[in-house]
Amino acid sequence: MIVVENLNYSVANAQILTDVSVTLPKGGITALIGPNGAGKSSLFSHIARLLPMQSGRITVDGMDVAPANRQELSRKLAILPQQVHFATRLTVKELVQFGRYPHCQGRLRAEDHEMVAASLTAFGLTALADRFLDTLSGGQRHKAHVAMTYAQDTDYLLLDEPLNNLDIAASRALMALLRRLADEEGKTIVIVLHDINFAAQYADHLVVLKDGRIEREGAPVDMVTGALLADVFGTNAQVAVVGDTPFVMP
Structure with a gap:
């Protein structure tokens, strides 16, 4: 599992992440969601060691990410950043x-x-x-x-907004493939997503960020509610639940 403890990150006078502590479970798909500027990619980039640690600690299966040998870390984490x-x-x-x-x-x-x-x-x-x-x-x-x-x-795949610039068919195909990798090969996938419906349909665990803090986390059926959309995303869209999967209505 990935454990983030008391992570803080600032740029100039802007606080980007504030006292972020969260445990991402091993196995399955964990989606980081939240509005623009919530700190999703900054949290992702610290886990992936793409940004220097200013304060706090991150471990992956007990391995401290910050001082870890690069080759050893790359055998544990495979990373696809947003800009390639x-x-x-x-x-x-x-x-x-x-x-x-x-x-x-x-x-x-x-x-x-x-x-x-x-x-x-x-x-x-x-x-x-x-x-x-x-x-x-x-x-x-x-x-x-x-x-x-x-x-x-690697055991862990970290993907930052992999659905960017993909049409709906390609997005569905990629998410279905990631779901299969998690279910059949035991991969742990941490993914930054903007589309809440894709997150709700394919992820096992959601971590919701707002203003650089962890707002809440849990199973999609518990997280994706009208209250979440209003409190975190500032919209009054309605949510319908089909089986155990919530969908944000257009």
Whole structure:
């Protein structure tokens, strides 16, 4: 599990995160949700060690993230940040191979090639393996980056707004795949989402942030309510529950 203790973060005179303490369970999908500027990506970036720790402590299965050896940490956490820059003349297969770097430092062995092939298959990219990234659609390219993260073969996958710029079909397909990885392969997936309905439908656990603080957390059916939408998101939209899944009505 991921344990965040007394995390504070500020930029200049602006307080971004204030005394954030939260435990993200091992296994399943945990979604970080909240309005723009709530601190979701800042919390994510601290867990992923993309931002320096100013105060507080974060551990992953007991490993202290801040002083951890980079290679050791990269065998525990696979990270896809919100902004990803890519070399256009890489092929899809070459990109996915980068996910194996923590294990082989660029000298791919048989097991690394097997994991790359499995990643391409899992994400439906085998037919595109030899295509250059700049010849793909935005959705295909995005899927390739997630496949690279999966190829790292870690217990934890951290994805910051992976549905950005994806249409509804691609978004549903990606979330369904992540759900399968959690259910069938025991992956722990921490994901930043803006779409509450996707979070409610696919996540096991929601962490709701507002103004840099943890507002509440729990199962989607308990969290996604009219009161949450009013108190946290400032909207009076209604919520319908179908089975155990809440949906925010348009």
